[in-house]
Amino acid sequence: MNSVNLKRLAQELNLSIATVSRALQDSYEVSSQTKERVRALAAELNYEPNAYASSLRRNISKTIGVVIPEVNNHFFSLAINGIEEVARQSGYHVLIYLTHEDYEREVAITQYLMGGRVDGLLISVASGSQEFSHLEKLYASKPAIVFFDRVCDAIQTANVTTNDYESGYLATQHLIEAGCTRVAHLLVSGNLSIGRMRMQGYQAALQDAGIEFDETLVLEGDADDETNTALITDMLRSRPDVDGIFASVERLVISSYQACQALGRAIPQDVKIIGFSNLGVASLLAPSLTTITQPAYEIGKEAANILLKAIEKKKVILPSQSLVLKSELFQRKSTEPCR
Amino acid sequence: MNSVNLKRLAQELNLSIATVSRALQDSYEVSSQTKERVRALAAELNYEPNAYASSLRRNISKTIGVVIPEVNNHFFSLAINGIEEVARQSGYHVLIYLTHEDYEREVAITQYLMGGRVDGLLISVASGSQEFSHLEKLYASKPAIVFFDRVCDAIQTANVTTNDYESGYLATQHLIEAGCTRVAHLLVSGNLSIGRMRMQGYQAALQDAGIEFDETLVLEGDADDETNTALITDMLRSRPDVDGIFASVERLVISSYQACQALGRAIPQDVKIIGFSNLGVASLLAPSLTTITQPAYEIGKEAANILLKAIEKKKVILPSQSLVLKSELFQRKSTEPCR
DNA sequence: TTTATCTACGCAAACGTTTACGATATCCGG
């Protein structure tokens, strides 16, 4: 369509295609007068190189892919902000793929991505993924990969995560110190590394406080919010002794609030709630929500940095480049000790 | 890198590249036995066609671009959900570009996009854009474009928007009926169509209620949240008579809450607040927030539908294909009449 | 048997770039 290409420029300038191409790349093999002529006409005709021809020839796409469970979540949208920021600065384009926590979709997406469409990938694994052969096949195919937050241990590459064990411990300890004795744990996937870490932190804190671990207080959430609210409501009804909730993901915190509201349980008097969340309005909730907040923006930036550095230097990414950033606990009313 | 391409398949099967290519496209010119042989080997070697070679040859990229101000905003993240859903179903890939409401970035991005990287674009214009020549140049270059929410009137194409005039009117009327007499209006851009529409609705509602329009009560927000909160705080301090706030965008609602909290103004007793928002936790805020909620997910889906239909049928998109979806007003505590 | 039709496949050009290699002209030291 846009027929202003190298050939067109070359014809109008009485030059060869090669010279025009080199001029636009500021090659030393082209005289400065010629460069000026070429640049002038290119600007005048609004020439823009064909990205696909260039990618095909150079085997470089200047594009990275981001595979995440969802975008309607403050953690991931902030992470995307960081990723896009870094990518833009380096002249990279960003493809987005959403798995909706669904294993099948993740498989389909990884299959797509083996066509060499991207130079590198940032992945946060879907909670629905029980096994990772699709990721291993993808990894074997070519591109540089960095995992963030939801990691895949089976693949030897860098991961950018937070101190999930510690955070799980601290959150649980925080609830216990506020007076809770029956702490429920809501998580999204027990077979993902991140879920296991937080779970272990939760269990360790219970043990250190001399509280027995009760697996009926562990609830595995779904992708659907209404289902989650119903699940939590059921648990709270059948277990009236629950006086604390530690939610491992933002969506489950919201559902917990709604469940308490529906059952008329007062927060924090009847039930105290703490949760992982990047919700900007946490302090404006009724009551304000005690959160463990991950540095989502920084995670995105760091992960993108590692990836782009590796791509530019054509080096393999090593597990030793992994980064662990610290989450922060913001204490608010939802876990306030009563009387 | 991944050297399993058509040539490789052709060699191993003793066929020509052309036949292999046609077999994989299920062409009628290939016998079914041959198709089977080809498909079997392709599956075994995990062949995936090179996207760039294909795009170059066919002049079709199977990729659409989404240009939006920010992603950390429930309206846009829900819209992306809708877009990605539709795109995935049709086998399209989604490139994301964030303008951060910045004119310069928008110009740079549109320049990029003229390289034929995408078959079509979904755009929501940055509030910082004062003029639209970059968009006109982009439009002249080639791709199909559909605007959503933040529209550019200068370009003759389809727009997917909401009933912004009506919503502005209803929101203002709602505040007045709740007892407000001094209603401030916080918006993000007065020179964008969407801002003007809501503003006109606001003014019309004031006029119909016999309230004089006071332009010192109109505040134009910035991209930075802290600046906004400071601006609003200043206004509330210098104008203690303000008893209602109509915020045109989610971020400004949050800032309004924070400003009121800082000044000790009670909501809804001292100041009533209504705002455009897709915040899922609106009902959990203190006090719960009365919102005008746009069908963000549907907007994304519809915009993507129009775009993809046009691309597939190679037809020009007409302004007559524009769609106006209705926003909904959810009444909650923040605008409750007092006594 | 000849001619026309159809099936199944190969040849080669094209998409727009990049780049290894070669060619020409100029210049300079010996």
Next chain:
DNA sequence: CCGGATATCGTAAACGTTTGCGTAGATAAA
């Protein structure tokens, strides 16, 4: 005046795919 640098440019191949065209063989129609 000759040999070799040096500067500047062109030729052509390559990236992997798609596709118009040609063609060999088989089958059917005349």
